[in-house]
Amino acid sequence: MSIDHSLRSRARHGGIVPFLFTVFVATIPGCSTKHVTRIEPETVTDLSGRWNDTDSRLVANALIAQSLSGEWIDRYSGTQGGDSPTLIVGTFHNRTSEHIAVNTFVRELELAYVNSGAVGVVASPAEREEIRSEREDQQEFARADSRARLGQELGANFILQGELQSIEDEETTTRFGLRRKEKVVFYQIDARIIDLETNLVVWAGQHEIKKYIERKPLGL
Amino acid sequence: MRRMLLLLATATLVSCVPKKVHEEPILENDDRVEDSSGAVQAAAVRSERARQEAAAERDALKAEALATCQAEICDAVVRGELAIGMTETQVLAATGTTGSAWSVRHAGESTIMMPTSATQAPTDIVGDVAVVQLAANQVSRYAYREPQGVRVVNSPADASTEGRAAAMAETLIREGDDLAARGEFDGALNRYDRASILTPGDPMVDYKIAAALDKALRPIEAEIQYRLFLHRLDLELIEARGEAAAELAEAIALAQQRIIILERQSTVQDQ
Numbered sequence: 001m002s003i004d005h006s007l008r009s010r011a012r013h014g015g016i017v018p019f020l021f022t023v024f025v026a027t028i029p030g031c032s033t034k035h036v037t038r039i040e041p042e043t044v045t046d047l048s049g050r051w052n053d054t055d056s057r058l059v060a061n062a063l064i065a066q067s068l069s070g071e072w073i074d075r076y077s078g079t080q081g082g083d084s085p086t087l088i089v090g091t092f093h094n095r096t097s098e099h100i101a102v103n104t105f106v107r108e109l110e111l112a113y114v115n116s117g118a119v120g121v122v123a124s125p126a127e128r129e130e131i132r133s134e135r136e137d138q139q140e141f142a143r144a145d146s147r148a149r150l151g152q153e154l155g156a157n158f159i160l161q162g163e164l165q166s167i168e169d170e171e172t173t174t175r176f177g178l179r180r181k182e183k184v185v186f187y188q189i190d191a192r193i194i195d196l197e198t199n200l201v202v203w204a205g206q207h208e209i210k211k212y213i214e215r216k217p218l219g220l
Numbered sequence: 221m222r223r224m225l226l227l228l229a230t231a232t233l234v235s236c237v238p239k240k241v242h243e244e245p246i247l248e249n250d251d252r253v254e255d256s257s258g259a260v261q262a263a264a265v266r267s268e269r270a271r272q273e274a275a276a277e278r279d280a281l282k283a284e285a286l287a288t289c290q291a292e293i294c295d296a297v298v299r300g301e302l303a304i305g306m307t308e309t310q311v312l313a314a315t316g317t318t319g320s321a322w323s324v325r326h327a328g329e330s331t332i333m334m335p336t337s338a339t340q341a342p343t344d345i346v347g348d349v350a351v352v353q354l355a356a357n358q359v360s361r362y363a364y365r366e367p368q369g370v371r372v373v374n375s376p377a378d379a380s381t382e383g384r385a386a387a388m389a390e391t392l393i394r395e396g397d398d399l400a401a402r403g404e405f406d407g408a409l410n411r412y413d414r415a416s417i418l419t420p421g422d423p424m425v426d427y428k429i430a431a432a433l434d435k436a437l438r439p440i441e442a443e444i445q446y447r448l449f450l451h452r453l454d455l456e457l458i459e460a461r462g463e464a465a466a467e468l469a470e471a472i473a474l475a476q477q478r479i480i481i482l483e484r485q486s487t488v489q490d491q
Contacts, residue, residue: 044251057253064256068263074270079321079340082274084267112260118267200339212243 049183049213051100059189060108062207067109072193072202073118076157086120087113087193088156096166096187109160109191122156158202162191178217185211277318285313300345302352304376306359308333311352315342329356341365346384368392389418389425396428405436423453427471434478443482446475 039045044054076085089110092102113119123131138147170183186208193203247253285297289310296303297314311333312318321342325332333352335341341348350365363372368391373379378387396411409432416425430445450472 040252042252042254044247044249044253046249054247054253057255058247061253061256061259065259068259073267075337076340077267077270077274079317079335079337079342081278081316081318081321081342082271083316084271108256112256112263116260116263116267117271118263195339198339202339212245 046211049185049211051096051098051187053104055187055209056101056104057108058209059207060105060112063105063109063189063191063205064112066205066207067191067193067203068112068116068118070193070203070205072158075202084118084120085158086122086154086156087158087160088122088196089124090159090161092161092191093163096164097168098166100164102164120154122154128153156196158193159196160191160193162189164189180217181215183211183213185213187211274318278313278316281309281318282313285310301379302344302346302349302359302362302373303379304359304361304373307357308354311354311359315344315349317342330354331357346379366391368395385418389415389422392418393425393428396432400428400432400435405432408432409436421452423449423468424471426452427468427475430475430478434482439482439485443479443486446479446482449475450479 041053042057046052046054073085077083089106092106094100094102110121113121135148135150139150165188167186167188168183170181172179172181174180187210189207189209191205192201194201282297285307286294288307289297290305293303293306293310296306297310300314300316302311302314306314308324308331312322315321321336323334323336325334331354333354335349341350343349346364348365350363350370352362353360361372361374363370366388368388371384371387371391373383375383377383392411392415396408396415399405399411400408409429412425412429412432416422416429419425426445426449430442430449433442433445453468453472
């Protein structure tokens with residue numbers, strides 16, 4: 001059936017207006033323009049209400065402030081002649097229903113420890129494997145005076161571990177045929193620093209985030 | 221009636237109103253969340269100051285410790301190992317600590333140095349130091365906290381590798397005895413085996429291994445172990461020791477007895 005025939009048929013049956021309206025509506029998305037701007041990473045940009053960079057930053061800030069001001073560093077340094085404790089970053093378990101990139105704030109935490117100089121950080125098991133492989137390679141191929149020596153690794157005194165948990169509560173109400181959706185999400189992030197020899201928890205930190213997400217129909 | 225209807229209508233309306241959360245937001249879109257550089261900077265300044273102070277104190281202690289020491293004590297300070305005869309300053313230098321790591325108590329001629337933190341004890345090259353005792357300002361004994369318990373060093377011989385091995389073996393034998401008393405012969409064997417590595421040729425350990433195997437109903441291995449025990453013994457030497465060897469003499473008699481029984485049992489089983 002040709003378009004011309006279809007138009008004439010619709011005109012005969014008085015359906016041309018809805019048809020044109022449909023074509024118009026279908027064209028609108030194609031005409032929309034893409035607009036990308038660079039914005040400050042510190043800016044809060046909540047779009048969907050799910051976990052985002054702002055939450056990650058809030059958690060990192062809170063855990064950095066709590067752990068660096070914790071007494072565990074002074075206690076260790078005081079008994080070890082002023083030496084800084086060394087730490088290995090362990091696993092942060094995501095026990096929420098969302099996909100959360102945990103490493104964003106874990107890396108920020110690691111960065112803070114290294115830059116502050118208050119806590120030494122040793123490489124993770126995966127990183128160590130690569131480094132060891134390189135070191136072994138050097139023993140065979142590098143000039144003697146430039147070889148990295150074996151058996152000089154530093155063992156960590158402590159391990160940092162943690163977990164994320166969330167509780168969700170939501171409700172959908174309909175008034176005058178319009179659906180209104182409300183949701184509350186509560187995130188609890190726990191971090192602990194544990195003595196690797198004794199299993200003693202020397203520091204425990206926590207940060208909580210509560211979000212209220214409201215979806216109003218037609219912006220009402 | 222009208223009032224009643226109005227009341228009903230109001231009640232219905234109230235129940236239909238959605239639950240509303242009345243809380244002031246603490247963070248909204250376009251707000252800013254600062255990074256943690258301020259906290260990191262403050263921690264960096266604090267830790268650097270603390271490190272410099274501790275390093276200065278530690279260096280001063282080391283210099284003082286090395287200026288007044290005898291040859292062997294100097295070597296121990298440089299190695300970072302405690303030794304009998306050290307002064308309080310030399311103990312600090314050997315453990316790389318400052319006064320804040322220790323709680324010092326004086327009682328007459330005696331001084332006791334205890335770690336201020338039980339979980340973060342000062343360490344020397346050998347291990348975690350549990351206590352240091354000084355008499356007339358010289359270390360008379362000290363102890364290490366080890367996985368098997370506290371090991372006391374009373375003399376230079378105790379501090380040697382052999383002395384340490386003997387102390388560890390003794391602790392393992394004690395653990396093995398406890399397990400054997402509870403009827404856990406596999407655990408007891410494990411401890412005795414470890415002890416026999418630390419003090420090879422100790423006939424009493426051989427006997428304990430044999431007895432544990434015997435009780436664990438492993439007759440063939442037990443018989444071999446009893447024979448090994450008797451073979452290793454220098455019977456003349458045992459006799460020369462007189463009463464001091466009474467315990468071993470009893471063990472010898474028991475071993476010989478058990479060998480005969482085990483041999484008979486195996487013969488009966490073969491028939």
